[in-house]
Amino acid sequence: GTIADNLTRRVENAGAAVSETFFEPVVRLGVTGLSRAGKTVFITSLVANLIDRGRMAQLAAVSQGRVLAAFLQPQPDDTLPRFDYETHLAAMTGSDPQWPESTRAISELRLSLRLRSGGLLGGISGPRTVHLDIVDYPGEWLLDLSLLSRSYSEWSQQMLDRIADRPLARDFMSLARETDGNTKLEEPQAQALAQNYTAYLHAAREAGFSDCTPGRFLLPGDLAGSPVLTFAPLLPQDKAARGTLWREMERRYDAYKRQVVRPFFRDHFSRIDRQVVLVDALGAIHAGPKAVEDLRRTMAEVLGAFRPGRNSMLTSLLGGKRVDKILFAATKADHLHHTQHPQLTAIMEALTRDARDRADFAGAETAAMSLAALRATVEETREHSGKALNVVRGRLLETGKQAAFYPGELPSDPNRLLAPAREGAEQWLDAEYSFMKFAPAPLSTRPGDGPPHIRLDRAAQFLFGDRL
């Protein structure tokens, strides 16, 4: 964004802008990631820390003392749900801290920052205001982009190929194989297929797989039970007659693309300036080599969404605008002792590089990082069979008891984790990782002491520091 860009946008949104000054710049920050990646916790902690400014030393505007105030304001889009910041913060910071309810759909929050101008003119020009419009949306919706350029037949073939040898998909695969798409449509049959496929998608997500389309099957919101969500991949049919199951499923798939996927990209995605993609990389690594391979493919698909040049459908939906910075961040890094953070970051960097290569990506500036938006653990070094072991300790969610864990080692060379992917791939983090379900740590009540985190301020500096 140049001033001219912002101006155009201001004029377009003139109806929505209530009382704000014409030239106050807006940064629209997209926060996405698959379900449970950590979006809600990220946004809540980011906003709390910006309002407090206590733990944001790596955000230049804060360390230079230029942030005079940070406060919430009514958001510009009147028809989008508001991100429920107060409820989420209350959950995380109560006397018995809990994790907040996760993202189910798109929502928005406006944080406004009053800034003392930096540089030569800082002394003479008065304070200015920058609005940070945070847009939270499920990463599952982003994956639906791949549907736009695929026909029902192509998508069906691709999904069935991908999932054919996954044990989780056995039920659905046998149903799909025994279904003759070239028979007359019976609604109960369509519903059974859709329900069975949805059950597979949920199980696949649970097991750490990320190639779960259509995204709204997992997070349907008010579309639950509607025809646009009542289809499933079927074995391709050459000449399915009118009125058959196959033709109706194809019609619903097309309706899903037209009435669900396209409006999201056109109305919301197209307006994002900066994007953070949160990734539960540790969860995928723990789930095993297949989930990691799937994650790397998914990251390439996600990057594809930010490379409109290649996809003419997307170019026209986005009206020529594009995101100029993307951060891929591995979340929940507080599960690892800091001595292992470089390995996790190296894995994210390798995945990002790989995704860029695969997506033949040219465009936004990208970076990789590992962070914890809300740090739930402290570090300790313990003696174990005569060796020093670096562990993390936290309060267990279920019992409330303190416990220390050693989640296992990550390889120092990310290729040992990423390259093999097929036979003989090694398993990492298979030790105690599955028991590490920590509750958020009780917060200090000292003013200016926002929620504890790891590298949240660095993430903020990369994402919007240059605009403050």
Ligand code: GDP
């Ligand atoms: P969303 O579905 O992307 O909105 O994910 P959430 O923000 O709700 O996070 C999902 C879960 O991940 C939370 O309930 C926590 O259990 C865990 N989590 C998220 N962020 C952190 C973090 O910084 N540290 C730890 N230890 N756990 C986290």
